[in-house]
Amino acid sequence: MSETDKKLVLTLSCPDQPGIVHAVSGLVGEAGGNILQSAQFGDPDTGLFFMRVSMDVPAVEPVKTRVEALADDFKMNWNLDEIGRPLRTVIMVSKEGHCLSDLLYRVRDNALPIDVKAVVGNHPDLAPIATFYQVPFILVPVTKDNKPEAEQRLLDLVEAEKVELVVLARYMQILSDKLCGRMSGRIINIHHSFLPSFKGAKPYAQAHDRGVKLIGATAHYVTADLDEGPIIEQDVARVDHTLTVAAMQKQGQDVERRVLAQAVKWHAEHRVLMDGNRTVIFH
Amino acid sequence: MSETDKKLVLTLSCPDQPGIVHAVSGLVGEAGGNILQSAQFGDPDTGLFFMRVSMDVPAVEPVKTRVEALADDFKMNWNLDEIGRPLRTVIMVSKEGHCLSDLLYRVRDNALPIDVKAVVGNHPDLAPIATFYQVPFILVPVTKDNKPEAEQRLLDLVEAEKVELVVLARYMQILSDKLCGRMSGRIINIHHSFLPSFKGAKPYAQAHDRGVKLIGATAHYVTADLDEGPIIEQDVARVDHTLTVAAMQKQGQDVERRVLAQAVKWHAEHRVLMDGNRTVIFH
Amino acid sequence: MSETDKKLVLTLSCPDQPGIVHAVSGLVGEAGGNILQSAQFGDPDTGLFFMRVSMDVPAVEPVKTRVEALADDFKMNWNLDEIGRPLRTVIMVSKEGHCLSDLLYRVRDNALPIDVKAVVGNHPDLAPIATFYQVPFILVPVTKDNKPEAEQRLLDLVEAEKVELVVLARYMQILSDKLCGRMSGRIINIHHSFLPSFKGAKPYAQAHDRGVKLIGATAHYVTADLDEGPIIEQDVARVDHTLTVAAMQKQGQDVERRVLAQAVKWHAEHRVLMDGNRTVIFH
Amino acid sequence: MSETDKKLVLTLSCPDQPGIVHAVSGLVGEAGGNILQSAQFGDPDTGLFFMRVSMDVPAVEPVKTRVEALADDFKMNWNLDEIGRPLRTVIMVSKEGHCLSDLLYRVRDNALPIDVKAVVGNHPDLAPIATFYQVPFILVPVTKDNKPEAEQRLLDLVEAEKVELVVLARYMQILSDKLCGRMSGRIINIHHSFLPSFKGAKPYAQAHDRGVKLIGATAHYVTADLDEGPIIEQDVARVDHTLTVAAMQKQGQDVERRVLAQAVKWHAEHRVLMDGNRTVIFH
Structure with a gap:
C-alpha cells in the first residue's frame, strides 16, 4: 500500500x-x-459484534497501528484492505464452463475485483476459455490414486501465488478435510x-423426481462437511412439469453463475463475515 | 347443471x-x-397424457355422454365441471390466522372460486374471523385420546356437506393415513x-440455524407420507442475518398465504392434475 | 416517554x-x-449525510438534550423516538378493500407498528372491515363541490388525533396541493x-394495451405533483397474454397490498429518510 | 428438410x-x-386465434400440403419448421459486450437454437469476442452521413446469408423506418x-433521478416507433439508494443479457406470435 490518500475497508468481529x-x-x-x-x-x-467500515484516509499506517491496538482491547478478528484491490484468486473447474465463462467476463469487464492467477481444471475442456481471457490454465487430473498429489499441487500454487481465494466453479471433486481446514473461509463453492x-450428487434429477416448482443454487464457503458450509448467497428460478432434467439443468446454470458471481463479488469486497455456520453480509 | 349455453372445463389423463x-x-x-x-x-x-379443455357448449349432457364413451376407449381418468362453479370447501385451522383471513377475503372478493362450508378449528382463536366472513366455525379440539373421533367429525362434515376440498390453513395436526387415503388429491396443505x-416441525428455526438466504413455503396435496405429497406451488422471500426466527416467521407468513391461495385457486379451476408424485399445472 | 431503560431510534440528515x-x-x-x-x-x-441509530439507554432526556446540541452544530434534521411506538395513523379508502383489509390484519397481528385512529372513506363500502377490526369508520363523501370541506374534516381529524401518518389505501381522490404541502412526508400512497x-388513471388498462410482461405497484410519499412523489417501495408480478384487464387487476392487488404494507412498516420503523425526490431506506 | 420421421412445429394465427x-x-x-x-x-x-403445435411425423410434405389447404380455408398466417433448426441470425453490437458474450456462449453451449452468421459492429471493440466464438465480425461504422449505405450493407448481408433474425445486442443506433418495415417481426432489441x-437515452440515469427501487430490461420487436414495439420479455432487479448510475448500469447488464437471451430463445423456438402490438407467448 502506498501512503497518500487511500480508501480502506476495515472489517472486524469481536464479543459485543x-x-x-x-x-x-x-x-x-x-x-x-x-x-x-x-x-x-x-x-x-452468539453475542458477537460485526462491523464493516470504509474510510478515506491520508495514510494507511496510522490506521493500521491504531486498529492493532484496538484489536487487543476488544479481542477483535479484523482485516484491513484497500478498497478495490483485487483478491489473488484461483478458479477450479471440471467440464461445465458456464460459471467460468461468466466470472472471467466479469473480471475483464471490471465488474468483479479479483485477479485470477490461474484456472485449474481436472479436465482439459475449458482451457480455451481461460486462454481467451489470458489466464493460465493448469491441468491437474484427479484420480482415485493421485488425490493427495493433486491437492498438493493446488497448495503449492496457493503458496507460490499467495492465493487469497479459491473459487470452485462447478469443480466436481470433493476436497480433503485437510485442504478445507487450511483454506477455511477462503474457498467458495x-x-x-x-x-x-x-445435497450431494445429481440435484436436478432429485428436484425433478420431487416435482418442485422452483430450482435453486447456493454459493457457500467450503468446510469439511460437504454442502454444509456457511451460505453466502442463494437464488431460485421457476420450473414446471414440462421441463426434463436436462432442461432444468440448463435453466439452473443461469442461476448458478449469477449466484456464484454475486457471492464472489461480496467476498472480494469484504462484505461477508463468518458468524459460526452463518454469514453476516453487509450489502 | 342447467342445459342452455354452458361453459365447461374437461380435464383428463390417460396412457399416451x-x-x-x-x-x-x-x-x-x-x-x-x-x-x-x-x-x-x-x-x-410415465407415458401418461394430460389434457385440460375449456369449451362453450349449448348443453351439458351431449358432452358428458361423449366423454364417457371416449373415456372407455382411452382408459381415461376425467372430470367435467362448469367453469367457475365454486368447490364445496372446508378450511382447517389452529391458532395462526394469516392464511384463513387471506383465503376468506379472496372468496368474498370473488377472487377464489370456493364455497367455504365451514372453518374447523382445533382451537377457538380464529372463530371471529370466520364469523366476520359469515362462515360457520366448528370447534373440534384434538387431543392424544380423541383423534379418531375428531377425524370422524370431519368425515361426517365432508359427507353431510358433500365437501370436495379440504384446505389445511396452518392446521397443526397430522391427519391419519386413513383420512389421507380417503380424501386423496382433495386435501391441500x-x-x-x-x-x-x-420438513417437520419448526422450519423457520431450522432455516435460521442453517443460515439460508431465502425462506419459502410449499402448498402440496396431503398424502400419508408427511410433507412428501405432490407439490402444487412454492415461492420464496429473501432474508438476511439480521432477522430473528420470529421475524422470519412473520415474513414467511406473507409467502405462506400467497402460495396457499394460489394453489387453492389453481385446484378449484381444475388446473392441477396428479402425475404420480408430481403435478401437472395448466396455467 | 418514561425514563427507565429505553430503546430509542434516532434518524438524522445533514450536510456531510x-x-x-x-x-x-x-x-x-x-x-x-x-x-x-x-x-x-x-x-x-446532494452532499447530504443520512444516519439511523438504534440504542439502548437508561433514560431519554439526556439523549435528547445532547442530540439537540449536536443538531445545532451539524445543522441536522432529526427525529428521536421509542422503538416500536405505534404511529398515530389514519387510513383513507374508497371502495376496494384489499389494502385496508391487509393493513388492519397486520396491525392486529402485531406485524405493523401503527395505531389506526380511524378509517376515512368517501364511500361507505368498507365500513364493515373497519368495524370488524374495531377501528372507527368515518364517511366523508367527496364531490366536486365539497372538496375543501372534506379536506378540512381530514385536517381536523389529523389535529384532534395528533395523526402522524395518513395512508391512502386505494383512495381514489386527488388531494389538494395545500394538504399535500401541510402533510409533506407524512402521506403514503x-x-x-x-x-x-x-401514471394517472386506469394503469392496468394501459398495461394491457402496451402488452407488458410484468405489472407492478409503487408506494410513494404524496406531493403536489401527482404520482411523482419520492418512491418508498415497488414490486412486480408476472403476467401473460391470457390475462384480461380485470384479471390483471386482481393479480395486481396482491402486489399493491404487499408493497403498501412494506412501505408503511419501514416508515413506521423510521427507516425511510427523504433525500430530495428520492428516499434513503435503512433496512 | 429430409423426409423420414421429423419433428415439426406449426404456428398459426387466424380469425377465431x-x-x-x-x-x-x-x-x-x-x-x-x-x-x-x-x-x-x-x-x-382482436378476435384472433393463435396456435402452436409440435408433432412427430413420418414426412414433411404431406403436412405442408395439408396446412396450405387449411390456411386457405381459415385465412391463416402460418409457419412450419423443423424443431430445433437454428435460425440464421445476425447480431448487431456497439461497444458493450455483455449481451454478445452471453448469446455466443449459449449458442456454443447448445442452449440457444440460432446459427450466428455474423456479428456486425459499428465499433471494432467486440471483434475479439466474435472471433473467439468463431463467428465472422463485420465492422460497419455508422456516421451521420453514411447511414443509408450502412443499412444497405446490412440488407445485403441479410439477403446473402438468408438471415431470418437480427438481434440488436446493445446496438446504439436507430434503424431506419424502411429497414424496420422490411424486417418486421424479425428484429429483436x-x-x-x-x-x-x-424510453430513449440514458435510462439508468433517468431511473436514478426518479429514485426507483427496481430497474429492468425489455426485449421487444423493433418497429418504426422507437421503444414502442411488441414486448417479448421483461425482468427487473432490485436497487437501492446506495447505487450510483454506473453501479445501476452494471447491475442492469445482468438483467439485460438474461432477458435478451430468453426472448431470442422463445423466438427461435417459434413460441412468440404477434397480436397487434402485443405478443402471445406459448411457453
Whole structure:
C-alpha cells in the first residue's frame, strides 16, 4: 500500500460490548480520515459484534497501528484492505464452463475485483476459455490414486501465488478435510441446488423426481462437511412439469453463475463475515 | 347443471397414444360446442397424457355422454365441471390466522372460486374471523385420546356437506393415513418451508440455524407420507442475518398465504392434475 | 416517554462532513447507552449525510438534550423516538378493500407498528372491515363541490388525533396541493403501477394495451405533483397474454397490498429518510 | 428438410371460429403423425386465434400440403419448421459486450437454437469476442452521413446469408423506418429499462433521478416507433439508494443479457406470435 490518500475497508468481529462503534469512528478521526460507509450487526444468539467500515484516509499506517491496538482491547478478528484491490484468486473447474465463462467476463469487464492467477481444471475442456481471457490454465487430473498429489499441487500454487481465494466453479471433486481446514473461509463453492434441499450428487434429477416448482443454487464457503458450509448467497428460478432434467439443468446454470458471481463479488469486497455456520453480509 | 349455453372445463389423463387431441376436439364439435382454451402434456417418464379443455357448449349432457364413451376407449381418468362453479370447501385451522383471513377475503372478493362450508378449528382463536366472513366455525379440539373421533367429525362434515376440498390453513395436526387415503388429491396443505428443505416441525428455526438466504413455503396435496405429497406451488422471500426466527416467521407468513391461495385457486379451476408424485399445472 | 431503560431510534440528515458518526456514537456513550444498530449513507449527488441509530439507554432526556446540541452544530434534521411506538395513523379508502383489509390484519397481528385512529372513506363500502377490526369508520363523501370541506374534516381529524401518518389505501381522490404541502412526508400512497410507467388513471388498462410482461405497484410519499412523489417501495408480478384487464387487476392487488404494507412498516420503523425526490431506506 | 420421421412445429394465427383445433389435429393424424405439444389462445379483444403445435411425423410434405389447404380455408398466417433448426441470425453490437458474450456462449453451449452468421459492429471493440466464438465480425461504422449505405450493407448481408433474425445486442443506433418495415417481426432489441418507463437515452440515469427501487430490461420487436414495439420479455432487479448510475448500469447488464437471451430463445423456438402490438407467448 502506498501512503497518500487511500480508501480502506476495515472489517472486524469481536464479543459485543458498548463503545466499539465510538472507538472505531474515533480511530478514523485520529488518523485524519473520514468514514465513507459503516455498517454493524450484533448477533443476539452468539453475542458477537460485526462491523464493516470504509474510510478515506491520508495514510494507511496510522490506521493500521491504531486498529492493532484496538484489536487487543476488544479481542477483535479484523482485516484491513484497500478498497478495490483485487483478491489473488484461483478458479477450479471440471467440464461445465458456464460459471467460468461468466466470472472471467466479469473480471475483464471490471465488474468483479479479483485477479485470477490461474484456472485449474481436472479436465482439459475449458482451457480455451481461460486462454481467451489470458489466464493460465493448469491441468491437474484427479484420480482415485493421485488425490493427495493433486491437492498438493493446488497448495503449492496457493503458496507460490499467495492465493487469497479459491473459487470452485462447478469443480466436481470433493476436497480433503485437510485442504478445507487450511483454506477455511477462503474457498467458495457453487452447489447446484437450493441447500439444504438436494445435497450431494445429481440435484436436478432429485428436484425433478420431487416435482418442485422452483430450482435453486447456493454459493457457500467450503468446510469439511460437504454442502454444509456457511451460505453466502442463494437464488431460485421457476420450473414446471414440462421441463426434463436436462432442461432444468440448463435453466439452473443461469442461476448458478449469477449466484456464484454475486457471492464472489461480496467476498472480494469484504462484505461477508463468518458468524459460526452463518454469514453476516453487509450489502 | 342447467342445459342452455354452458361453459365447461374437461380435464383428463390417460396412457399416451396418437389421436387423443383429435378425438376430444371432435367431441366438442359434435356436441355443437367451441373450444375456448386447450392445453396438453405428455410425460415421457410415465407415458401418461394430460389434457385440460375449456369449451362453450349449448348443453351439458351431449358432452358428458361423449366423454364417457371416449373415456372407455382411452382408459381415461376425467372430470367435467362448469367453469367457475365454486368447490364445496372446508378450511382447517389452529391458532395462526394469516392464511384463513387471506383465503376468506379472496372468496368474498370473488377472487377464489370456493364455497367455504365451514372453518374447523382445533382451537377457538380464529372463530371471529370466520364469523366476520359469515362462515360457520366448528370447534373440534384434538387431543392424544380423541383423534379418531375428531377425524370422524370431519368425515361426517365432508359427507353431510358433500365437501370436495379440504384446505389445511396452518392446521397443526397430522391427519391419519386413513383420512389421507380417503380424501386423496382433495386435501391441500401449506408447509412453512421450501420443501424438501426443513420438513417437520419448526422450519423457520431450522432455516435460521442453517443460515439460508431465502425462506419459502410449499402448498402440496396431503398424502400419508408427511410433507412428501405432490407439490402444487412454492415461492420464496429473501432474508438476511439480521432477522430473528420470529421475524422470519412473520415474513414467511406473507409467502405462506400467497402460495396457499394460489394453489387453492389453481385446484378449484381444475388446473392441477396428479402425475404420480408430481403435478401437472395448466396455467 | 418514561425514563427507565429505553430503546430509542434516532434518524438524522445533514450536510456531510467528517466526524458525524463519532459525534453520534459519543453522544450515546455519554448518555450511558449502547448502540444496537447503526447505518449511514452519504449521497455524493446532494452532499447530504443520512444516519439511523438504534440504542439502548437508561433514560431519554439526556439523549435528547445532547442530540439537540449536536443538531445545532451539524445543522441536522432529526427525529428521536421509542422503538416500536405505534404511529398515530389514519387510513383513507374508497371502495376496494384489499389494502385496508391487509393493513388492519397486520396491525392486529402485531406485524405493523401503527395505531389506526380511524378509517376515512368517501364511500361507505368498507365500513364493515373497519368495524370488524374495531377501528372507527368515518364517511366523508367527496364531490366536486365539497372538496375543501372534506379536506378540512381530514385536517381536523389529523389535529384532534395528533395523526402522524395518513395512508391512502386505494383512495381514489386527488388531494389538494395545500394538504399535500401541510402533510409533506407524512402521506403514503399506493399507485397501482410500476411508476413512472402508467401514471394517472386506469394503469392496468394501459398495461394491457402496451402488452407488458410484468405489472407492478409503487408506494410513494404524496406531493403536489401527482404520482411523482419520492418512491418508498415497488414490486412486480408476472403476467401473460391470457390475462384480461380485470384479471390483471386482481393479480395486481396482491402486489399493491404487499408493497403498501412494506412501505408503511419501514416508515413506521423510521427507516425511510427523504433525500430530495428520492428516499434513503435503512433496512 | 429430409423426409423420414421429423419433428415439426406449426404456428398459426387466424380469425377465431369453431373447428380450428379439430381441423389441425385431424391434419396431423391424416399425415400419420402424432401431436407432441399443443397450445392455443383466442384473443377476445382482436378476435384472433393463435396456435402452436409440435408433432412427430413420418414426412414433411404431406403436412405442408395439408396446412396450405387449411390456411386457405381459415385465412391463416402460418409457419412450419423443423424443431430445433437454428435460425440464421445476425447480431448487431456497439461497444458493450455483455449481451454478445452471453448469446455466443449459449449458442456454443447448445442452449440457444440460432446459427450466428455474423456479428456486425459499428465499433471494432467486440471483434475479439466474435472471433473467439468463431463467428465472422463485420465492422460497419455508422456516421451521420453514411447511414443509408450502412443499412444497405446490412440488407445485403441479410439477403446473402438468408438471415431470418437480427438481434440488436446493445446496438446504439436507430434503424431506419424502411429497414424496420422490411424486417418486421424479425428484429429483436434489448432496451435497458422496464418499458414504457424511461424510453430513449440514458435510462439508468433517468431511473436514478426518479429514485426507483427496481430497474429492468425489455426485449421487444423493433418497429418504426422507437421503444414502442411488441414486448417479448421483461425482468427487473432490485436497487437501492446506495447505487450510483454506473453501479445501476452494471447491475442492469445482468438483467439485460438474461432477458435478451430468453426472448431470442422463445423466438427461435417459434413460441412468440404477434397480436397487434402485443405478443402471445406459448411457453
